[in-house]
Amino acid sequence: MEYKTDAIVIRSIDYKENDKLLTLFTPSRGKLTAGIRGVRKPKAKLNFAAQPFCFAEYVLAERAGRYTVTSAYLYDGFFxxxxxxxxxxxxxxxxxxxxxxxxxxxxxxxxxxxxxxxxxxxxxxxxxxxxxxxxxxxxxxxxxxxxxxxxxxxxxxxxxxxxxxxxxxxxxxxxxxxxxxxxxxxxxxxxxxxxxxxxxxxxxxxxxxxxxxxxxxxxxxxxxxxxxxxxxxxxxxxx
Ligand SMILES: [Zn+2]
Structure with missing residues:
Protein backbone atom coordinates (compact mmCIF):
# COMPACT_ATOMS: atom_id res chain seq x y z
CA MET A 1 0.00 0.00 0.00
CA GLU A 2 1.13 3.48 -0.75
CA TYR A 3 0.72 6.36 1.68
CA LYS A 4 1.39 9.91 0.59
CA THR A 5 1.83 12.50 3.33
CA ASP A 6 3.48 15.75 4.29
CA ALA A 7 6.09 15.16 6.97
CA ILE A 8 9.01 16.64 8.86
CA VAL A 9 12.07 14.58 9.71
CA ILE A 10 12.51 14.82 13.48
CA ARG A 11 15.23 12.19 13.77
CA SER A 12 17.50 10.33 11.42
CA ILE A 13 19.79 7.46 12.40
CA ASP A 14 22.14 5.26 10.38
CA TYR A 15 20.81 1.83 9.60
CA LYS A 16 22.50 -1.11 7.87
CA GLU A 17 25.22 -0.21 5.41
CA ASN A 18 23.72 2.60 3.37
CA ASP A 19 20.28 3.21 4.81
CA LYS A 20 18.73 5.40 7.44
CA LEU A 21 15.79 5.08 9.77
CA LEU A 22 13.74 8.25 9.97
CA THR A 23 11.33 9.41 12.62
CA LEU A 24 8.76 11.36 10.65
CA PHE A 25 6.15 13.71 12.07
CA THR A 26 3.03 13.53 9.93
CA PRO A 27 -0.15 15.58 10.48
CA SER A 28 -2.57 12.66 10.30
CA ARG A 29 -0.61 9.75 11.79
CA GLY A 30 1.62 11.57 14.25
CA LYS A 31 5.05 10.09 14.67
CA LEU A 32 6.11 7.17 12.54
CA THR A 33 9.29 5.33 11.68
CA ALA A 34 10.26 4.90 8.04
CA GLY A 35 13.30 3.36 6.41
CA ILE A 36 14.98 5.14 3.53
CA ARG A 37 17.35 3.10 1.39
CA GLY A 38 20.74 3.93 -0.05
CA VAL A 39 20.83 7.53 1.18
CA ARG A 40 24.32 7.28 2.61
CA LYS A 41 25.80 6.56 -0.79
CA PRO A 42 27.32 9.64 -2.41
CA LYS A 43 24.95 11.34 -4.84
CA ALA A 44 21.91 9.50 -3.47
CA LYS A 45 18.89 11.17 -4.99
CA LEU A 46 16.86 11.16 -1.76
CA ASN A 47 19.68 12.33 0.48
CA PHE A 48 17.82 15.59 1.23
CA ALA A 49 14.80 13.63 2.47
CA ALA A 50 16.86 11.91 5.17
CA GLN A 51 18.07 15.10 6.89
CA PRO A 52 16.61 16.39 10.15
CA PHE A 53 14.34 19.42 9.55
CA CYS A 54 13.43 18.25 6.04
CA PHE A 55 9.82 19.25 5.37
CA ALA A 56 8.57 17.39 2.33
CA GLU A 57 5.78 15.42 0.78
CA TYR A 58 6.76 11.80 1.28
CA VAL A 59 5.52 8.77 -0.57
CA LEU A 60 5.77 5.76 1.72
CA ALA A 61 5.35 2.11 0.84
CA GLU A 62 3.54 0.39 3.69
CA ARG A 63 3.94 -3.31 4.22
CA ALA A 64 3.08 -5.25 7.39
CA GLY A 65 3.02 -2.03 9.39
CA ARG A 66 6.47 -0.94 8.20
CA TYR A 67 7.11 2.11 6.09
CA THR A 68 9.75 2.72 3.44
CA VAL A 69 10.26 6.05 1.71
CA THR A 70 10.00 5.65 -2.05
CA SER A 71 10.05 9.31 -3.08
CA ALA A 72 9.90 12.80 -1.64
CA TYR A 73 9.19 16.30 -2.85
CA LEU A 74 10.94 19.03 -0.86
CA TYR A 75 8.97 22.01 0.47
CA ASP A 76 11.64 23.42 2.78
CA GLY A 77 14.86 22.19 4.37
CA PHE A 78 15.20 25.25 6.62
CA PHE A 79 18.81 25.51 5.46
ZN1 LIG B 1 -3.10 33.34 45.00
Missing part, protein backbone atom coordinates in the same frame (compact mmCIF):
# COMPACT_ATOMS: atom_id res chain seq x y z
CA UNK A 80 19.57 28.89 7.11
CA UNK A 81 19.35 27.06 10.47
CA UNK A 82 22.70 25.49 9.64
CA UNK A 83 24.41 28.86 9.40
CA UNK A 84 23.61 30.13 12.90
CA UNK A 85 24.49 27.86 15.82
CA UNK A 86 22.05 29.48 18.26
CA UNK A 87 19.10 29.16 15.91
CA UNK A 88 20.25 25.69 14.93
CA UNK A 89 20.00 24.49 18.53
CA UNK A 90 16.62 26.15 18.92
CA UNK A 91 15.54 24.17 15.84
CA UNK A 92 16.93 20.94 17.29
CA UNK A 93 15.10 21.67 20.56
CA UNK A 94 11.86 22.03 18.55
CA UNK A 95 12.41 18.54 17.13
CA UNK A 96 13.26 17.16 20.58
CA UNK A 97 9.95 18.46 21.91
CA UNK A 98 8.07 16.88 18.99
CA UNK A 99 9.80 13.59 19.56
CA UNK A 100 8.99 13.58 23.27
CA UNK A 101 5.37 14.76 23.13
CA UNK A 102 4.04 13.11 19.99
CA UNK A 103 2.42 9.73 19.94
CA UNK A 104 2.76 7.14 17.22
CA UNK A 105 -0.23 6.74 14.92
CA UNK A 106 -2.02 9.69 16.53
CA UNK A 107 -2.60 12.67 14.28
CA UNK A 108 -1.87 16.17 15.46
CA UNK A 109 -2.37 18.69 12.70
CA UNK A 110 -2.22 21.74 15.00
CA UNK A 111 1.21 20.86 16.34
CA UNK A 112 2.39 19.97 12.85
CA UNK A 113 1.52 23.45 11.61
CA UNK A 114 3.09 25.01 14.72
CA UNK A 115 6.30 23.06 14.07
CA UNK A 116 6.54 24.30 10.48
CA UNK A 117 5.83 27.87 11.63
CA UNK A 118 8.46 27.65 14.35
CA UNK A 119 11.18 26.30 12.03
CA UNK A 120 10.26 28.93 9.46
CA UNK A 121 10.54 31.77 11.99
CA UNK A 122 13.79 30.40 13.33
CA UNK A 123 15.36 30.13 9.91
CA UNK A 124 14.06 33.21 8.19
CA UNK A 125 13.00 35.98 10.45
CA UNK A 126 14.60 38.36 12.85
CA UNK A 127 12.28 37.12 15.56
CA UNK A 128 13.96 36.27 18.82
CA UNK A 129 14.76 32.52 18.79
CA UNK A 130 13.86 32.07 22.47
CA UNK A 131 10.41 33.50 21.85
CA UNK A 132 9.93 31.28 18.76
CA UNK A 133 10.85 28.20 20.77
CA UNK A 134 8.73 29.17 23.80
CA UNK A 135 5.70 29.89 21.62
CA UNK A 136 6.07 26.46 20.08
CA UNK A 137 6.73 24.70 23.40
CA UNK A 138 3.62 26.20 25.02
CA UNK A 139 1.53 25.07 22.06
CA UNK A 140 3.00 21.55 22.03
CA UNK A 141 2.59 21.19 25.81
CA UNK A 142 -1.04 22.22 25.59
CA UNK A 143 -1.71 19.75 22.77
CA UNK A 144 0.20 17.08 24.67
CA UNK A 145 -2.04 17.44 27.72
CA UNK A 146 0.32 19.51 29.90
CA UNK A 147 -0.94 23.07 29.45
CA UNK A 148 0.77 25.95 31.23
CA UNK A 149 -1.88 28.17 32.80
CA UNK A 150 -0.91 31.84 32.51
CA UNK A 151 -4.15 33.36 33.74
CA UNK A 152 -3.17 34.77 37.14
CA UNK A 153 -2.77 32.79 40.34
CA UNK A 154 -3.94 29.21 39.83
CA UNK A 155 -5.20 28.99 43.41
CA UNK A 156 -6.95 32.28 44.33
CA UNK A 157 -7.38 33.73 40.84
CA UNK A 158 -5.77 37.08 41.75
CA UNK A 159 -2.81 38.66 39.98
CA UNK A 160 0.45 36.77 40.51
CA UNK A 161 2.28 39.86 41.80
CA UNK A 162 6.00 40.48 41.76
CA UNK A 163 7.23 37.19 43.27
CA UNK A 164 5.12 34.36 41.88
CA UNK A 165 5.75 30.66 42.30
CA UNK A 166 5.35 27.94 39.71
CA UNK A 167 3.62 24.70 40.57
CA UNK A 168 5.24 22.02 38.43
CA UNK A 169 2.62 19.47 39.33
CA UNK A 170 -0.28 21.54 38.00
CA UNK A 171 1.44 23.76 35.45
CA UNK A 172 0.25 27.06 36.92
CA UNK A 173 1.72 30.10 38.61
CA UNK A 174 0.55 31.33 41.98
CA UNK A 175 0.83 34.55 43.89
CA UNK A 176 3.26 34.76 46.81
CA UNK A 177 0.53 34.12 49.39
CA UNK A 178 -0.69 30.90 47.74
CA UNK A 179 2.77 29.83 46.66
CA UNK A 180 4.12 26.46 47.68
CA UNK A 181 5.98 25.61 44.50
CA UNK A 182 9.25 26.80 43.15
CA UNK A 183 9.96 30.52 43.19
CA UNK A 184 9.62 31.97 39.71
CA UNK A 185 10.05 35.53 38.59
CA UNK A 186 7.52 38.01 37.31
CA UNK A 187 9.62 38.38 34.13
CA UNK A 188 9.30 34.65 33.41
CA UNK A 189 5.54 34.92 33.73
CA UNK A 190 5.34 38.00 31.49
CA UNK A 191 7.57 36.48 28.79
CA UNK A 192 5.45 33.33 28.76
CA UNK A 193 2.29 35.42 28.49
CA UNK A 194 3.82 37.22 25.51
CA UNK A 195 4.76 33.90 23.86
CA UNK A 196 1.25 32.56 24.46
CA UNK A 197 -0.19 35.54 22.59
CA UNK A 198 -1.69 37.13 25.75
CA UNK A 199 -1.39 40.71 26.95
CA UNK A 200 1.80 41.26 28.90
CA UNK A 201 3.77 43.97 30.66
CA UNK A 202 6.71 44.75 28.37
CA UNK A 203 8.53 46.68 31.11
CA UNK A 204 8.55 43.56 33.29
CA UNK A 205 10.08 41.15 30.76
CA UNK A 206 13.77 42.00 31.37
CA UNK A 207 15.89 38.90 31.77
CA UNK A 208 12.78 36.76 31.53
CA UNK A 209 13.50 34.91 28.33
CA UNK A 210 16.35 32.82 29.67
CA UNK A 211 14.47 32.14 32.90
CA UNK A 212 11.36 31.18 30.95
CA UNK A 213 13.43 28.79 28.82
CA UNK A 214 14.83 27.13 31.95
CA UNK A 215 11.39 26.80 33.51
CA UNK A 216 9.80 25.30 30.38
CA UNK A 217 12.68 22.87 29.90
CA UNK A 218 12.37 21.72 33.53
CA UNK A 219 8.59 21.38 33.15
CA UNK A 220 8.97 19.36 29.92
CA UNK A 221 11.57 17.09 31.54
CA UNK A 222 9.35 16.46 34.50
CA UNK A 223 6.22 15.73 32.47
CA UNK A 224 7.82 13.57 29.80
CA UNK A 225 10.74 12.09 31.75
CA UNK A 226 13.04 12.87 28.84
CA UNK A 227 16.30 14.75 28.62
CA UNK A 228 16.47 17.72 26.30
CA UNK A 229 20.17 18.09 25.48
CA UNK A 230 19.68 20.45 22.52
CA UNK A 231 17.25 22.59 24.49
CA UNK A 232 19.92 22.76 27.21
CA UNK A 233 22.62 23.72 24.72
CA UNK A 234 20.37 26.41 23.26
CA UNK A 235 19.84 27.92 26.75
CA UNK A 236 23.60 27.89 27.29
CA UNK A 237 24.25 29.68 23.99
CA UNK A 238 21.35 32.10 24.14
CA UNK A 239 22.19 35.60 25.33
Missing amino acids: PLRTDIVRYYAGCATLEICNALLMEEEGNEGTFIATVECLKSLSLSEEDPAECLLTFALHALREGGYPVDLDGCGVCGEEVGETPCFEFEFGFFTCKECGQGERASRSTYEVLRKCAGLTYAEEKTDGGRKRALRLIKAYLSQKTEEEYPCFGEFIRLYE
